[in-house]
Amino acid sequence: MNVPAALRNCRLFAELPEADLRLVAALAGARRFDAGTPLFEAGDPADRFYVVAAGRVKVFKLGEQGREQILHVAHPGESFAEAAIFAGRAFPAAAETLEESTLIAIPAAPFLDLLRRNPELTLRLLGGLALWLRRLVDLVEDLSLRDVQARLAGFLLREASARSLDLRSGARIPLGTTKALLARRLGTVSETLSRTLYKLQQEGAIRVVGRDVLVVDPKRLRALAGDRKEVPAARGS
Amino acid sequence: MNVPAALRNCRLFAELPEADLRLVAALAGARRFDAGTPLFEAGDPADRFYVVAAGRVKVFKLGEQGREQILHVAHPGESFAEAAIFAGRAFPAAAETLEESTLIAIPAAPFLDLLRRNPELTLRLLGGLALWLRRLVDLVEDLSLRDVQARLAGFLLREASARSLDLRSGARIPLGTTKALLARRLGTVSETLSRTLYKLQQEGAIRVVGRDVLVVDPKRLRALAGDRKEVPAARGS
DNA sequence: CGGCTACTTGACTGTGGTCAATTGGTGTGG
DNA sequence: CCACACCAATTGACCACAGTCAAGTAGCCG
Numbered sequence: 001m002n003v004p005a006a007l008r009n010c011r012l013f014a015e016l017p018e019a020d021l022r023l024v025a026a027l028a029g030a031r032r033f034d035a036g037t038p039l040f041e042a043g044d045p046a047d048r049f050y051v052v053a054a055g056r057v058k059v060f061k062l063g064e065q066g067r068e069q070i071l072h073v074a075h076p077g078e079s080f081a082e083a084a085i086f087a088g089r090a091f092p093a094a095a096e097t098l099e100e101s102t103l104i105a106i107p108a109a110p111f112l113d114l115l116r117r118n119p120e121l122t123l124r125l126l127g128g129l130a131l132w133l134r135r136l137v138d139l140v141e142d143l144s145l146r147d148v149q150a151r152l153a154g155f156l157l158r159e160a161s162a163r164s165l166d167l168r169s170g171a172r173i174p175l176g177t178t179k180a181l182l183a184r185r186l187g188t189v190s191e192t193l194s195r196t197l198y199k200l201q202q203e204g205a206i207r208v209v210g211r212d213v214l215v216v217d218p219k220r221l222r223a224l225a226g227d228r229k230e231v232p233a234a235r236g237s
Numbered sequence: 238m239n240v241p242a243a244l245r246n247c248r249l250f251a252e253l254p255e256a257d258l259r260l261v262a263a264l265a266g267a268r269r270f271d272a273g274t275p276l277f278e279a280g281d282p283a284d285r286f287y288v289v290a291a292g293r294v295k296v297f298k299l300g301e302q303g304r305e306q307i308l309h310v311a312h313p314g315e316s317f318a319e320a321a322i323f324a325g326r327a328f329p330a331a332a333e334t335l336e337e338s339t340l341i342a343i344p345a346a347p348f349l350d351l352l353r354r355n356p357e358l359t360l361r362l363l364g365g366l367a368l369w370l371r372r373l374v375d376l377v378e379d380l381s382l383r384d385v386q387a388r389l390a391g392f393l394l395r396e397a398s399a400r401s402l403d404l405r406s407g408a409r410i411p412l413g414t415t416k417a418l419l420a421r422r423l424g425t426v427s428e429t430l431s432r433t434l435y436k437l438q439q440e441g442a443i444r445v446v447g448r449d450v451l452v453v454d455p456k457r458l459r460a461l462a463g464d465r466k467e468v469p470a471a472r473g474s
Numbered sequence: 475c476g477g478c479t480a481c482t483t484g485a486c487t488g489t490g491g492t493c494a495a496t497t498g499g500t501g502t503g504g
Numbered sequence: 505c506c507a508c509a510c511c512a513a514t515t516g517a518c519c520a521c522a523g524t525c526a527a528g529t530a531g532c533c534g
């Protein structure tokens with residue numbers, strides 16, 4: 001059995017000895033999914049996790065009234081739901097493909113066996129989870145302590161640095177998807193996102209061009225991202 | 238060198254072979270701290286983590302204007318900040334003792350060595366982090382998708398089940414600390430918590446007696462915890 | 475050209491955070 | 505034993521942020 005390229009390119013398995021890679025590959029099943037296919041819901045038995053070979057997948061929490069909070073959007077080469085197979089037997093969140101996607105499902109039980117025989121892989125996994133924790137802590141901070149404007153500004157800055165764009169020369173940041181999706185990532189709704197983008201434009205920090213954002217004034221953007229909320233916006237009358 | 242009881246009782250190290258326990262103990266340094274002592278701030282180099290031997294420690298994010306979101310309150314036998322030593326070199330949050338506490342600090346570098354030689358411990362750690370992730374996902378859900386009333390109701394239910402109290406016979410849940418602390422755990426402020434406790438009382442779900450909460454109507458409490466937000470609270474006029 | 479979706483804009487309102495004053499409980503010292 | 509200080513908790517008044525509903529616009533594809 002040969003090893004799918006997606007596994008080889010996956011951060012989690014990078015540098016894994018060929019033999020082990022084959023073991024993983026032996027477990028794995030790749031499948032194509034249409035856009036918008038639910039993969040699992042919160043509460044489903046967590047007996048597997050996924051590696052994205054192609055496409056994109058959103059992992060999210062659903063509240064009553066159908067509001068959703070997106071926790072993560074997994075891109076090709078990333079794995080998701082790997083934490084779920086360690087704690088409890090149920091997925092804590094739901095997942096759904098955003099577009100037509102090819103996913104590799106890795107069943108929990110044999111993978112856990114593999115881990116027992118492969119401390120190096122376990123350590124790598126540990127690092128991955130720790131990173132995840134950090135992201136979630138940041139999300140909590142955003143939701144609890146920052147307003148939408150600060151979250152959005154922060155998101156743009158992170159996005160720019162993730163794509164290693166040079167902010168000084170007016171970076172052009174592609175939002176990548178619909179604004180409704182971004183809104184739900186930031187813990188808000190599309191209407192508010194729309195207004196907030198407009199406000200950032202008024203402030204002179206950015207310019208919105210279609211689905212791209214031009215960073216006009218990085219300094220101001222940084223100020224809005226970090227030091228928000230200290231100006232209680234002058235009392236009326 | 239003998240092994241401190243706190244290490245032996247720590248969930249993370251339970252069942253660890255005596256020899257390894259000694260190795261950990263050899264690394265560790267126990268120290269007493271006064272109440273309200275800052276242990277580290279967000280951004281400090283994460284070169285160690287802690288096990289609580291006695292007392293309590295809060296781990297929290299600080300926003301501008303001094304508002305804080307508590308991520309965790311660590312009790313004796315628990316470890317905290319262990320994730321930080323794997324991802325990045327900085328603590329993502331701050332920590333401070335709530336009362337006079339004795340803490341065991343475990344330096345990162347030698348501990349990582351120990352892990353490399355101890356796959357069993359690594360796996361246990363993995364499980365611990367995964368559990369943490371789940372809690373944080375729940376916190377995100379709370380902050381993003383539930384109102385304060387639902388969060389509070391949910392907290393009371395979790396607290397009751399954690400202490401394995403029988404709800405049917407009017408469980409008495411001790412809040413354990415000041416209401417200000419609880420408020421910051423739930424992502425709100427003491428004033429709002431006060432009002433919300435009052436509302437839950439009006440609804441007939443609970444009765445507040447000093448720093449204890451009596452669960453009067455578990456069914457209603459569960460309804461308020463889970464299905465919140467679907468009743469837009471009857472229009473005025 | 476019609477229909478669909480993404481997006482924007484407007485008007486409105488609820489939740490909950492802020493500030494400030496009051497109450498209550500507890501420990502200390504005269 | 506009372507007066508005082510101190511802190512936790514409550515209550516009231518206010519208001520801003522952001523979510524909802526609804527209508528309108530833009531862009532895209534068949």
